[in-house]
Amino acid sequence: MKGKHLGKVLSVLVVASSSAFAAIPYKDQSYFFTQPNGEKVEIVLNGNTYVATQTTTSGFPVIYDEKLKGMTYAKLSENGETYISSGVLVASKTLQNKRLEATFGERKSLSREAVIEQLSKARTEFLGTSSERSAPLAIDGNVKGLTIIIDFPDLRGTISKSQVESFLNDLNYAEFGNAQSVRGYFREVSGGKLDYTNTVTAYYTAKKNKAYYADSSLSSTVRSQELISEALAWLENTQGFDFSTLTVDSSKRIRGLNVFYAGASDSSWSKGLWPHMAQLSPRFCADGVCTDRYQITDMGNSLAIGTFVHESGHLITNWPDLYDYDGSSEGSVASFGVMGFGAIGATNRFKPTPPVAPLRDKAGWDTVTELNPSINRNAPLGQVSHTSGTNTSYKWTNENNANEAFYIEAIHKSGQNSEQLDQGLAIWHVDPTGSNSDEWHPYIQMEHADGNRDPENNRNRGDSTDLFDVAGEFSDTLPNALSSKGTNAKWWSGKNSGMLIDKISDPKPTMTFNVDLVGALPIEEYRGYLDNKGQAIEPNGNWFQYAGGSISLNLEGPTGADFDLKIEKWVNSAWQQVAVSESPTSSESINYTAASGYYRVIVYSYSGAGNYLLYMTR
Structure with a gap:
């Protein structure tokens, strides 16, 4: 982070879930929030699930007030370490910026230290105390995910099941301005190696009206997970869905679990039904497989593949986000990759x-x-x-x-x-x-x-x-x-x-x-011949004195033989092995950080005979 202040107003999320771990990025994204008096106000969002700017269209900071059940103008706390509600509900026209600034002071950003502390708390609750999820996975072939579509007793879905199926699975797809389907994207960027398709359910109608699930007084993982659990139970008990048809990982966990619901989120950022990805808790199990992570988002009046593709990168390949989590920069990869901001721009959301x-x-x-x-x-x-x-x-x-x-x-x-x-x-x-x-x-x-x-x-x-x-x-x-x-x-x-x-x-x-x-460093080459079970000393049958540093060795021996490689150091009047490479082939390599001393390299045959070539840098 740079300077005393971040240079932008940040409203930092502290969430209740301990299992969410991936952040959806936002860039000048507007959403409409319905105030308790029924007025809809436009909120502008920049950032991600961990840290984001929430402002009015004129740039004044806002925050959700749980007592008033609405979005209020924000002000700095007395110690300047957090934002608090002013108690004044955001309105479209009644308050002008000059009046706001006279009442609450200038638009000031949180201190660097305050943002770091609050972000740390937010990420700890999202990620837990362990490190980020495991490394990216190798994945190819046919991968089958599940997409559940949901509406509500008081809000029916307007986008049909067949439209969602086309959005996900068609190879020639252009509806809603998209350049391709989700499947088409992954087939293209994988060079045809990954065929990611989704089974789409019929609409599940939730047990309660939408406002119950969109409650902005609760973290986004609370009622969303209740809704997802309802839908999964319905699939199992009423629809007889066979969950074993879905692609799972080595622990029998479903790789691609996606949820679309009717209408807009109707929630404040990070609350209620706000789009997010997390781990379902408690997990759902059926047909020998269990849930793990999921993504949930609103359908609105149209569908764009960008966010779905970005979140699928997390779900099915374990790709990490490639932007700066704490919001102090735009990261380094920025918009040049789908796991940065390359899926959310005006055109990128339709063609990531x-x-x-x-x-x-x-x-x-x-x-x-x-x-x-x-x-x-x-x-x-x-x-x-x-x-x-x-x-x-x-x-x-x-x-x-x-x-x-x-x-x-x-x-x-x-x-x-x-x-x-x-x-x-x-x-x-x-x-x-x-x-x-x-x-x-x-x-x-x-x-x-x-x-x-x-x-x-x-x-x-x-x-x-x-x-x-x-x-x-x-x-x-x-x-x-x-x-x-x-x-x-x-x-x-x-x-x-x-x-x-x-x-x-x-x-x-x-x-x-x-x-x-x-x-x-120059590359040294040494060539020789080994009998079966034989060995050779390099360089050229001798030892060498080394002041310390890196010793890199690469050995190539004959196909069908098994040649191995080791480094020995002179210790207490005897040669002692300090590094070894013993694969079942004749291709071996060692990168060893050596202290000052006397060394030699041994090339030896575990089985087979033939010529070898040894490369060494030191």
Whole structure:
């Protein structure tokens, strides 16, 4: 976060659920709230489920007052650490800004410390005390989800079951302005590897009128979960639905549980029937499977696939959100990926951007070429090319940390990428230890070609100068050399990755660029032959003295044999094993952080004979 104040007014949610964990993003989204006197007032929302700005259309902060059962103008508490109700209900025309400011003071934002504290409480209650959910999943083939459609005794559904089925499952779909269906989106971005369809129920009519479930005095997970539990029991006991037909994970938990209900949310943000995703508690079990997470949203008068696709990214692939949770910035990926803000714009909600290359790789949808020659001896250095939207990508992995890497892909404003903000070469810096609440070290950082890091500095959600093109270069010092907040090819440790990308072509569907290895350790090659059960010492039958640092080894032996690899250190007048790689093949690798001392490398045959090739950097 930057400065003494955040520069925007924040109304921080503290929720009752301990199982919700994903946040739907909002951008200048208006919703209408019905006041106790029957007047409808327009509220503008920016942010996500964890932290958001709620204002009038003129920008004055508002908050829900549980005693008055309505939306009131907000003011800072005496200690400036939270917003409290002024006791004055928001009205469309009766109060003007000057009168408001004279009554409640200027529009002031919460202090940085107050927002951090309240956000921490909100996220703890959403996520629990454990870390975020497990890593992204590999997923392909046919995946079957369930979508329940619900109306109420006093509000019947106006969007038909067949319309919802088409929205979810049709391969040629254009209703409500959408460019494709949910199924069509996932088939496209997965290169045809994932076919995600949904079984759609008949309308379930809730037991009570809508106002009961939309009660804004309760967290969004209270009456929503009551409603979902009703519908699931109805499906099981009245409709005889076979839940075993749905796709489940290894723990027999349903992967895709979706709920649409008639009309608008009719609730305040984060309350009542406000759209959200959470974990159903208590869970529902039938036919040998159980519920886990769900998403619920209103249908309104039309359907747009953006939010459904974004939430499905959480449900079926475990993708994380890629924006800044605490609202102090727009994150780094910003609008360039579906798990950032790439599913909520004026056009993106009808045609969301694809998932970024690292997430496609984790899902198993991309063919990824390793460019770091210390890891891939056949790395294609020099001029290479990439075609946008082909489910291929490049990466340059940290030889000392296999989880950290740069991914490279071309993005052209065509096909699924037609709604992107820019076109050119995209570079993503991935580190699972990063935090989405730290815009300067997130899980996935976009390396902005202009070096300005506008989204991180809260200036915009991406622009037309963020992707690399003919004027761009990416190296240890370029676009800028700031060690912590710059755009460059350093690892998070501060060490040079050794990657240089230059000679980039103009943006077009297939781009070319040059990849070189610079400023990195030389790669040593050692060749030899092993008899069955034999061994060899490298380098060249000798030991070596080492001042300390990283030792990286890659071994390739004959197909059909099982060659292994280990590093030994001279300790107490004897050689002691300090690192080993023993897979059932002849391809082995070791990345070892060594202290000062004497070392040697042993290549040995567990079974089989033949030639080997050993690469070493130190």
